[in-house]
Amino acid sequence: MKTKITIAITGLNNTDNPGPGVPVIRGIRESEAFDARIIGLAYENLEPGIYIPGIIDKTYQIPYPSAGSDELMQRIFQIHELEHIDVLIPNFDAELFTFIIGKERLAEKGIRTFLPTLQQFEEREKTNLPEYGEKYKIKVPNSKAITSYHDINNLRQEFDYPLLVKGKFYDAYLAYNPEQVINHFNKISAKWGLPVIIQEFVKGTEVNVIALGDGNGNTIGAVPMRKQYITDKGKAWGGITVSDQKMLDITTKLISETKWRGGMELEMIKTSQGDYYLIEINPRIPAWVYLAIGAGQNMPEALVQMALGKEVKPFTKYDIGKMFIRYSWDMIGDISQFEQLSINGELEL
Amino acid sequence: MKLKSNVAISDSGFVFDANTGESYSLNPIGIEILNELKQSKITEDLFAYLNNKYEVAEFTLEQNLMDFLSQLKQYGIIDE
Amino acid sequence: MSKLAYERPIINKINAGVPDKYGMQTQVGSIPYIDEIPVEKLLSEYGSPLYAVSEKIIRRKYREAHKAFSSRYPKVQFAWSYKTNYLDAICKVYHSEGSWAEVVSGFEYDKAILNGVEGHHIIFNGPDKSEEDLKKAVENKSLIHIDHFDELYMLLAIADSSKERPKVAIRINMDTGIHPQWDRFGFNYENGEAWNALNRILVSKKLDLVGLHTHIGTYIMSGAPYAVATSKLIDLALRVDEKFNHKIKYLDLGGGFASANTLKGAYLSGKDTCPSYADYADAITNTILNSELDPNNLPTLILETGRALVDEAGYILGTVLANKRLADGRRSMIIDIGINMLFTSFWYDHDMVPAKPKSQFTEDTSIYGPLCMNIDVIRSAIRFPSLEKGENVVIPRIGAYNMTQWLQFITYRPNIVLIDQEGKTHVIRKKETMDTFKAQEISPKYLG
CATH class of the missing domain: 3.30.1490.20 (ATP-grasp fold, A domain)
Structure with a gap:
């Protein structure tokens, strides 16, 4: 029997520079474990995810993290009164700091998260890359x-x-x-x-890994992908899962040493000599997570399980040669939906 | 002075101008004024109506009303 | 029939999708009281605008900071940074809590003496110390922090003719991994200049080297650079001990701790990103305690924190002068607080709230000061409720620098009041009058 659960999710901007919210929701919707009510948390009134049928049960507008965490938390607690949120999954880089410092306050109210620690979050920042490489013995440019x-x-x-x-x-x-x-x-x-x-400048092929750490040093899931086509914004619009043991080894070693907690994406360059250079660590689930789901690792589901404190068995395999192809799709909305969101700050399709 | 014909106001304070596709939000007294302007009105009548109804100094109301009406004109949602 | 409560009519354009600089509409709070005294009452009694400083908050913040350090390290001394706020009453509150004085000019030095600070509890910093200043400081056994070689040589000369052996430290600048690196004050660590200066002092035997000082920058948003700075000072202290068998008595880590104000251009609110005193204290004290320094003979740790102590205790209260509609339809509000009284508005997006609670309806607003100058902008873009002429506003967290860096321009500087711990108000600096200016100005006779 599926567990009934309410999950709040941000990052609903499925534009040409997409946030991970919609694919994360799709993973949860396809889960055998959960019968989820999905609460969308939107910063802007035109985030496409809000309007896609079958994705979100109800959307609420929230203030930007730049307004201060007190304002943001207040709004979330207000929504919590109505919806009883079990798990919250933030998906924007710019909001992660605020949710990381706010996670105890959320937990006190019974809202669970599964986020990296502030130390893990800060040490992987771009300006700290050389120190990071040295500390964890990873080649960095x-x-x-x-x-x-x-x-x-x-x-x-x-x-x-x-x-x-x-x-x-x-x-x-x-x-x-x-x-x-x-x-x-x-x-x-x-x-x-x-x-x-x-x-x-390291010359080579860019390879990415999506991974999930349990916070104790175990890698719960990891899927490497090579971008097949890149938009003018540098985002993948097509990608394919690859078999890359070395890349996976680097990922599990890094997670075991950093005890990474939550989703992450490693961006690496593989040189023609077969060396791997770490370019960047994104401290959250990336927008192409649906490829990992399609390849057999439902990471959003596993993340929710861990947020609930359940033990999760690591994924041991994924399908190689699975591809994702992104596409755009015009939906029809109505001014009345826009009105509900803009004036009342909430929308139920 | 009258609200343009293709401008819709809902009770929630949402305004949709079908001429331009722009939308706006109003506070309660703003809704009231726009509803009054569904019938053609002169500023003096509007002023008298509000002055009778609300506890406000005349010069404050006059200033605020002129400012509000000039914004409505600027947004192009009322006709002279 | 009684009339209904009034609120001015508001219409806001809804921007679809695109995030704008005003952000989502959130209710703006209010500050009706400062230490339980109504803002309106303060303004009607002392005029508008008005600076109000809470003694309660000063003492609370000081004790928090002192405890953060003294609970981690046995020998801690704070020295009040005069330049941050050198009103006598404010300084005396800090001195009564046990703070020494940290001054950067002859003027501040004299103020500290007049405030009853003993000479050997005054730290004299800065690049501008005249021969006369230095002689006075030597006589008073003050702690002179040497900024450059010209000062060092002047001090050596003074030592020759003085009975007192000058007590000195050198200020050291260094790379702590932060940007910008302040390299204009003191002697550089990395290129060996600091080590040269120390050798020159110790070889001369004329000066008593008591401390090492650094001040790495301003508004430092993490403890880590302080750990680097501390370890570099310790390195020098150990080398001095090894070569000259001379013990350094104190390490002065200066200031630079942030307050909860939000810097312009910062994405996140300062209230969220400002480190706690404990964060800074951990970084500094752990570095000392884990170092090679003799645990039985640890140096005193001196801190010259200014902003992080006093910012929160200060408020500026003001009044709306006018509301205007700008050419592009934006609302603007003119208040009687100008940038000349709120110098920090050049680098902060100051919080600003109405004195009285308002409805949740707000408008995109630009807030201008009263100066007839285009640069007089307090907030260029803020969601603000509508206030009528004569209503009051409060800007919190302005206790640092505004009452020292302020500029007199086109009108008098206003009253400053201190609200004591019992809630009584005291004027601690009187509003200027025409006589203030008459006292200073002289017209040549022939001009009549």
């Missing part, structure tokens, strides 16, 4: 934070061209000479502030 033109002249001593010029939060450009570095430095620092990160 040489990188250096710079704050002035003066530093650009000295880059030749440490880097070969081309190199990557990256922003603190987003943006990355390839530069072939110091003039281009200056150019990108100006652009990036104006947008994201200092420091600007200079990173060795």
